[in-house]
Amino acid sequence: MNLSVEHVTAGYGSKPVIFDISMALASGEVLCLLGANGSGKTTLFKAILGLLKPSAGRICVDGEDIAHWSRQRLAKTLGYVPQAHTPPFAFRVLDVVLMARSVHTGVFSSPGKRDIVIAEEALERLSIARLAGELYTELSGGERQLVLIARALAQQAQMLVLDEPTSNLDFGNQMRVLRHVNELAQSGLGLLMTTHFPDFAFRCASQVALMKQGRILALDRPEVTLTQASLEAAYETPLRIAEAGLGMRVVVPKLN
Amino acid sequence: MPARASRTGWIFAALWAALVALTIGSLLFGRYSVPLQSWWGILSDPDSTGLPGIVLMQVRLPRVLAALLIGGALSVSGAAFQGLFRNPMASPDILGAYAGAGFGASLGILLGFSIVGIQLLGLVGGLAAMLLVWTLGSTATRMGGDPTLTLILVGIIMREAGMALIRLTEYVADPHGKLAAITFWLVGGLAAVTPHDLQFAAIPILVGVIPLLLLRWRLNVLSFGEEEAKALGVNPWRIRIVIIVCSALISAAVVSIAGMIMWVGLVIPHLARMVVGANHKALLPASFLIGSIYLLLVDDCARGLFALEVPLGILTSLVGVPFFLYLVFRTRMARA
Numbered sequence: 392m393n394l395s396v397e398h399v400t401a402g403y404g405s406k407p408v409i410f411d412i413s414m415a416l417a418s419g420e421v422l423c424l425l426g427a428n429g430s431g432k433t434t435l436f437k438a439i440l441g442l443l444k445p446s447a448g449r450i451c452v453d454g455e456d457i458a459h460w461s462r463q464r465l466a467k468t469l470g471y472v473p474q475a476h477t478p479p480f481a482f483r484v485l486d487v488v489l490m491a492r493s494v495h496t497g498v499f500s501s502p503g504k505r506d507i508v509i510a511e512e513a514l515e516r517l518s519i520a521r522l523a524g525e526l527y528t529e530l531s532g533g534e535r536q537l538v539l540i541a542r543a544l545a546q547q548a549q550m551l552v553l554d555e556p557t558s559n560l561d562f563g564n565q566m567r568v569l570r571h572v573n574e575l576a577q578s579g580l581g582l583l584m585t586t587h588f589p590d591f592a593f594r595c596a597s598q599v600a601l602m603k604q605g606r607i608l609a610l611d612r613p614e615v616t617l618t619q620a621s622l623e624a625a626y627e628t629p630l631r632i633a634e635a636g637l638g639m640r641v642v643v644p645k646l647n
Numbered sequence: 648m649p650a651r652a653s654r655t656g657w658i659f660a661a662l663w664a665a666l667v668a669l670t671i672g673s674l675l676f677g678r679y680s681v682p683l684q685s686w687w688g689i690l691s692d693p694d695s696t697g698l699p700g701i702v703l704m705q706v707r708l709p710r711v712l713a714a715l716l717i718g719g720a721l722s723v724s725g726a727a728f729q730g731l732f733r734n735p736m737a738s739p740d741i742l743g744a745y746a747g748a749g750f751g752a753s754l755g756i757l758l759g760f761s762i763v764g765i766q767l768l769g770l771v772g773g774l775a776a777m778l779l780v781w782t783l784g785s786t787a788t789r790m791g792g793d794p795t796l797t798l799i800l801v802g803i804i805m806r807e808a809g810m811a812l813i814r815l816t817e818y819v820a821d822p823h824g825k826l827a828a829i830t831f832w833l834v835g836g837l838a839a840v841t842p843h844d845l846q847f848a849a850i851p852i853l854v855g856v857i858p859l860l861l862l863r864w865r866l867n868v869l870s871f872g873e874e875e876a877k878a879l880g881v882n883p884w885r886i887r888i889v890i891i892v893c894s895a896l897i898s899a900a901v902v903s904i905a906g907m908i909m910w911v912g913l914v915i916p917h918l919a920r921m922v923v924g925a926n927h928k929a930l931l932p933a934s935f936l937i938g939s940i941y942l943l944l945v946d947d948c949a950r951g952l953f954a955l956e957v958p959l960g961i962l963t964s965l966v967g968v969p970f971f972l973y974l975v976f977r978t979r980m981a982r983a
Contacts (some may be wrong), residue, residue, distance in 0.1 A: 426667065440877070441877070467880065473875060479733045479735060479870060479874075480730075483924065486823075486925075490879060494879060494880030499861040501864040546879065561707055
C-alpha cells in the first residue's frame with residue numbers, strides 16, 4: 392500500500408498553514424516528521440486523516456484520491472494514534488481498545504466476541520495484555536500511549552499516523568515505544584510519525600521530512616536529511632552531529 | 648474478562664430484582680389497602696368498578712409506571728448527555744432543556760392545548776434551548792473558554808431565560824383557572840397522572856429512550872472527542888443529532904405530564920457509573936434501572952412522608968443537590 396501527499400496546501404479559514412507539501416510512504420516504512428513547534432506537522436496530519444480539507448493538492452492511497460472516501464473506509468486504511476490523553480470517563484483499557492472496532496460493527500451494535508479477541512491480540516502485540524482490565528485513566532503516560540497504539544492496531548488499518556508518540560514519556564518508555572514502532576514497520580505496516588527528537592529519526596525512520604514554517608526543507612533518508620546545516624536551519628539552534636559508534640549518529644546540541 | 652462480565656450480570660440481576668420488588672411494594676403502599684390476594688381478581692376482570700380496582704388500576708398503576716418510565720428516561724438521557732458533551736456535569740436539566748420544554752408546555756397550557764399539543768410545544772422549546780446552548784457553548788469555547796465550565800454557564804443562562812419566560816406565562820395566565828394549573832404542574836409531581844396522560848407520554852418517552860440505548864456503544868467513541876471519533880471511523884454529527892432530538896423528546900414528554908423534575912438526569916448516571924463503570928454499553932441500561940428505582944422510592948416518600956403529599960420535584964431537588972455536592976467534592980479529592 393502506498394500513501395502519497397501531492398502538492399498539498401491546507402490551513403484554517405482562508406489562511407494556509409502548510410504549503411505545497413509532497414511526500415510518499417509505503418508499507419513497511421517509517422516516515423518521521425521533524426520540525427519546530429508551529430511548523431505545520433499537526434495541520435498536515437489533520438489533512439491526511441481527512442479532518443481538514445486541503446485547499447490545493449490531493450492525498451492518495453494507491454493512487455486513489457481519498458477526498459471523497461467515507462469515514463469508515465478511511466478508518467479501515469489509516470489509524471490515528473493521538474498523544475496520550477485523559478478522557479473524561481474512567482474506561483477500562485480493553486474498552487478503549489475495543490472502540491477501534493466501531494468501524495467494523497453496525498451503528499446500533501456493540502463489539503462481539505471476535506472483536507474482543509482482536510483487541511486482546513492487539514494488547515498482546517504491544518506486551519500490555521496484563522493491563523486489559525485496568526482503568527485507562529489510572530495508567531502511566533507510557534502505558535496509555537501503548538494502549539492507544541494497540542487501539543490503532545485493533546482498527547486493522549494498514550497505515551498508522553502517530554502524533555508525537557514519545558512526548559511526555561520518560562526515557563525508558565520512549566525507547567519502548569520506538570522499539571514497537573520498528574517492530575510494527577517490520578510486520579508490514581506503514582508508519583507516519585512526528586517527533587521532537589532528531590535522534591529518534593536516526594533510530595527508526597526510513598525517511599525523514601524536515602518541516603519549517605509550513606514547508607518541507609528536506610526529505611530523504613535520515614543520513615541525508617538530518618545534517619548540521621538542515622537541523623540548525625529548522626530549529627534555529629547550534630548543534631553538531633556525532634558518531635556514537637556502531638554506525639549510530641546522534642545530535643549534540645551546543646548550549647554556549 | 649469473564650469475571651467482570653459475570654459481575655456486571657449479577658449487578659443487573661440485582662437491579663431488576665430490586666425494581667420488581669419495589670414496584671409491587673409501591674402498588675401495595677398507600678392509605679387505602681389493596682392486598683396482594685385481591686390483585687388477581689382485579690386484573691382478570693378489567694371492567695370491575697369496585698373501589699379496590701379503581702385505586703389499583705386508575706390511580707396507583709399509572710403513577711408507578713410513570714415513575715418507572717420517567718426516572719429511567721431522565722437518567723438515560725442524562726448519561727447520554729454526559730457522554731455527548733464529554734462532561735460529567737452535563738444533563739438536560741442543567742443545560743436548560745427542561746426549562747425550554749417547560750416554557751413550551753406552559754405556553755401550551757396557557758393556550759388551552761391538548762396533551763399532544765402541550766408535548767409538541769414542549770419539544771419545540773426543548774430543542775430550541777438545546778440548539779442554542781450547543782451553538783453558544785461551542786462558540787464560546789472556540790473563543791478560548793474552558794469547555795466544561797463554559798457549557799454549564801451557558802446552560803444556566805439558558806435555564807434562567809426559560810424560567811423567566813415560564814414566569815411570564817404564569818403572570819399573564821388567568822388567576823382563577825390556568826395559573827393554578829401551570830403552577831401546580833411546574834412544581835413537578837406524579838399525583839395527577841391519569842392512565843390517559845401516561846399513554847400519551849409513554850410513546851414519546853420510549854421513542855426517545857430506545858435509540859439512545861441502541862447507540863450506547865457509539866457514545867463511548869464520541870466521548871473521546873470529535874477528531875478521535877472521526878479517525879475511528881464514526882460520524883459524530885449524525886449521532887449528536889439523534890441524541891439531542893431524543894433527549895428533547897424525553898424532556899418534553901416528561902415535562903408535559905410531570906412538570907420540572909430536576910437533578911435525576913445528573914445524579915443517577917454518576918451512581919450508575921460507580922456501580923457498573925464508565926462503559927456506556929452497561930452504563931445506559933444501568934442508569935435506566937437505577938433511575939426507575941430512585942424515582943419510585945422518591946415518589947413513595949412524596950406520597951407517604953407527611954399527611955399532605957410533598958411535590959416530587961421538590962424532593963428530587965432536596966435529595967439531588969446534596970448528593971451532587973458530595974460528587975463534586977469526591978471527584979476533587981480523588982484528583983488531588
